[in-house]
Amino acid sequence: MTDIAIKTALLSVSDKTGLVELGQALAAHDIKLISTGGTAKLLRDAGLAVTDISDFTGFPEMMDGRVKTLHPKVHGGLLAVRNNPEHVAAMKAHDISAIDLVVVNLYPFRETVAKGAGRQEVIENIDIGGPSMVRSAAKNHDHVTIVTDPKDYPSLISELADNGGATTLDSRRRFAAKAYAATAQYDAAISAWFAADLKEDLPELLTVPLKKASALRYGENPHQKAALYIPTLPNLPEWPIVNGIAQAEQIQGKALSYNNYGDADAALDLISEFCDAAPTVVILKHANPCGVASGDSLIEAYKAALACDSVSAFGGIIAVNRPLDGATAEAITSIFTEVVVAPAADEAAKAIFAKKKNLRLLITGALPDPKRNGLNLRSIAGGILLQSRDGSLLDEQALQVVTEVKPSEQQMKDALFAWTVAKHVKSNAIVYARDNATVGIGAGQMNRLESARIAAWKAEDAAKRAGWPESRTRGSAVASDAFFPFADGLVTATEAGATTVIQPGGSIRDQEVIDAANKAGIAMIFTGTRHFRH
Structure with missing residues (x-):
């Protein structure tokens, strides 16, 4: 017999959502209700008969409610195996009654942390009795039903109605699994708070609780399974909760794929570097930017970003740092685009995008x-x-010009723009930039020389498509995410027309590279900071 009739229920909840309706449904099956504190009061106010936990245990609540359900009559009633003669005998000997259903949700620990409460208030919102009851009931799920989520009340009520006041083993197993996940996430949040309280950036033991936000159609490839999970940790300085792609509002278009999420996140990460800059547009493909530009307007910035590599932009991801307007939306929809990320969009932009149902x-x-x-x-x-x-972020005061030629004001601006973008390009990364726009990007190569060559080649190809008289790498600044191990990469950049180089420095061959820059008559800047992205 796998169905268990519910005769006695213990209810003790912090979140009172749906409590009265549940209590009324239980009472309709003549189930005895045992409860605590505010839960008991709310049920009584609804006209339901309730036994206080202190009357059930014969022991008063004490220590400001810290001790009320931590009692043998509670845990004995939950843990007793009903078809074990020794357990049944112990129940009779100690006057322990069986508890068939436990409805518990825990003190609002995360919410208390989130509101900025003081340390002592946070400590007082660490639930002890609740998790203990949850674990006891879940362990004995062959005989006891445990419910921890108010969203599950309707299914419990329906099951009791369908089974004459009983629950099935399958449902008890599902509830038990969910209960253990709930206590694990609860303890993980407490552990993370303690680590933050102790200023531990990388604690010895780390648990990162995650909640499934949505199932995805598939992963990187159709044969792979995937889902989106979001963290449930409290908002802590070491691990701040950021409103990112996972929290963005999707206005239109089909569901995001696994790859869409990864690319959109990379685009948002890069555009955030320009949060205080002039109107800026990022075009990204496979987690690498293929065009970035700033301008007097978003549409001007979009056209300049697109000009960097209009071939790769097809089917790409676009992010902007300003509310999206109709003119820019019209330009964006002139080619196939997967995702557009923006802080806001006006009605004209939304209307234009609405014509592209998959965007x-x-x-x-x-x-x-x-x-x-x-x-x-x-x-x-x-x-x-x-x-x-x-x-x-780059400390401009820490920059070191290491060549005989010093960069002009415009060359320095171009160098800093290229450096900002290079931070978000897969290593080995080379970025040419001029006039607040990328003009050539080399990403993800096994050596830096090839990245420099590819970026220059792509710039030449863009010039041919646009009908320009020469590549826009002429007079550009070039950024390298890590030092040039040899002078050959720098020589390639100068041959492409770069007049300024920005790189971390730190190679044992730095002098060789500096000498090559001096020979070419260009300026070179050391940042002292590397930005590998693997």
């Missing part, structure tokens, strides 16, 4: 702070790699 428009609100803290996680076989996010 996804994501509204993020304020862009994330590029300096924000956070952790990046990456799975490897047998483990997880974890690092703090690369939120460092």
Whole structure:
């Protein structure tokens, strides 16, 4: 017999949503209700008969409610195996009554942290008795039903109605699995708060609780399964909750794919670097920017970004740092685009995008702070790699000009623009920029020389398509995400027409590279900071 009739229920909830309706449904099956504190009061106010937990245990609540359900009559009633003669005998000997249903949700720990409460209030909102009851009931799910989520009340009520006041083993197993996940997430949030309280950026033991937000059609490829999960940690300085792509409002278009999420996140990460800049547009493909530009308007910036590599832009992701307007939306829809990410969009832009039913428009609100803290996680076989996010911004005071030629004001602006973009290009990264726009990007090559060559070649190809008399790398600045290990990459950049180079420095052959720059008569700047992106 796998169906268990509910005769006695213990209810103790922080979230009172749906409680009265549940209590009334239980009472309709003549189920005895045992309850605590505010839960008991609300049920009584609804006209339901309730036994206080202190009357059930014969022991008063004490220590400001810290001790009320931590009692043998509660846990004995939950943990007793009903078809075990020794357990049944112990219940009779100690006057322990069986509890068949537990409805519990826990003290609002995350919410207390989120509102900025003081340390003592946070501590007082660490639930002890609730998780103990949940775990006891879930362990004994062969005989006890445990419900921790008010969203599950309707299904419980329906099952009781369909089974004459009983629950099935299948449902009890599902409820038990959900209960253990709930206590695991609860404890993970407490653990994370303690780590933050102790200023531990990378604690010895780390649990990252995640909640499934949506199932995806598939992963990187159709034969792979995928889903979107979001963290349920409280908002902490070390791991701030950022309103990112996972929280963006999708205005229109078909559901985002696994690859869409990854690319849109990379685009948002890059555009956030320009949150305080002039109107800026990022065009990105396969997590690499293929065009970035700033201008007096979004449409001007879009045209300049597109000119960098209009071939790669087809089927790409676009992010902007200003509310999207109709003219820019019209230009964007002139070619196939997968996703557009914007802090806002006016009605004209929305109307234009509405004509493209598959194009996804994501509204993020304020862009994330590029300096924000956070952790990046990456799975490897047998483990997880974890690092703090690369939120460092360039300290212009720390820049070192190492060549005889010094950069002009415009050359320095171009160099800083190229450096900002290179931070978001897969290594080995080379970015040429001129007049607040990228003009050539080389990404993800096995050596830096090839990245420099590819970026120059793509710039030449763009010039031919546009009918320009020469490549826009002529007079450009070139950024390298890491040092030039040899002079050959720099020589390639100068042959492409770059007049300024910005790179971290730090190679044992730095002098060789400096000498090559001096020979070519160009300026070179060392940043002292590397930006690998693998």
